[in-house]
Amino acid sequence: MRSLPELFGNIDIYLFDQLLRGRVTPGMTVFDAGCGPGRNLVYFLQSGYQVFGADRDPEAITIVRQLAVAVGVTTPAANFRVEPLEEMSFPNGMADFVISSAVLHFATDDNQFHSMLQATWRVLKPGGVLFCRLASSIGMEHQIENVSGRRFVLPDGSERYLVDEAILMKHTARLSGELLDPLKTTVVQNQRCMTTWVLRKLP
DSSP states (O other): OOHHHHTTOOOOOHHHHHHHTTTOTTTTEEEEOOOOHHHHHHHHTTTTOOOEEEEHHHHHHHHHHHHHHHOOOOGGGGGGEEOGGGGGGGTOEEEEEEESSSSSSSSSSSSHHHHHHHHHHHEEEEEEEEEEEEEOTTTTSSOOOEETTTTEEETTTEEEBBHHHHHHHHHHHHHTTTSSSSSSSEETTTTTEEEEEEEEEEO
C-alpha cells in the first residue's frame, strides 16, 4: 500500500482540502501558475489529470518535467514552460482548475500584481476554479513595515507584496468571480500571514 507522501507529495494542506471537497476531480485539466518544482502536482500527475504549468525558473521546470517521468506519466515537455506568468503562451480558458500557491506576493508593485493575476485568470475556463494562496496583511496589520506601495517587510524578515480583504474582494468583483469560500488566513506564529482565496470564474 502506498504511503500518503507517495500519493500526494508535499501538497499544500489547503489545496488538499479542495480535493476532499470535490472541487477538482480526475479528468480535469489542472494548471499550476508558478509551479516551481511541482510540490503540488504529484497527485494530479499520477491520477488521470491533464497537468500543465509555468514558472520563470528553468531549473524548476526541469525538475517538474523529471517528476512527471518519475511517476510514469507520458506528459509532453511543452506542458511545462519556462515563462513568467505575465508572458505565458498557454491559450485562454484551457484549465478547469488553476493553482496559484505562494506566487502572487512576489509582485514588485500593483502593475505587476495585476498582470500576474490577470494572466493566471486568463487560462481558467468559465465555470473553472482558481485556488490561490498568498501573503497578506490580514491579522498582522501592526507588525509589518511598509517599503513602498503594497510592499512590506514582514516580521520574518522577508519582503512581500501584501493584499488585504478589501483588495481581494475588489479583485473578485473586477474579475467577475464568485467567492467559493470565505477568505481564510493563517497567522504563522506572528511571522507572516497566508490567505487562501478560492474563486469560480462565472460564465
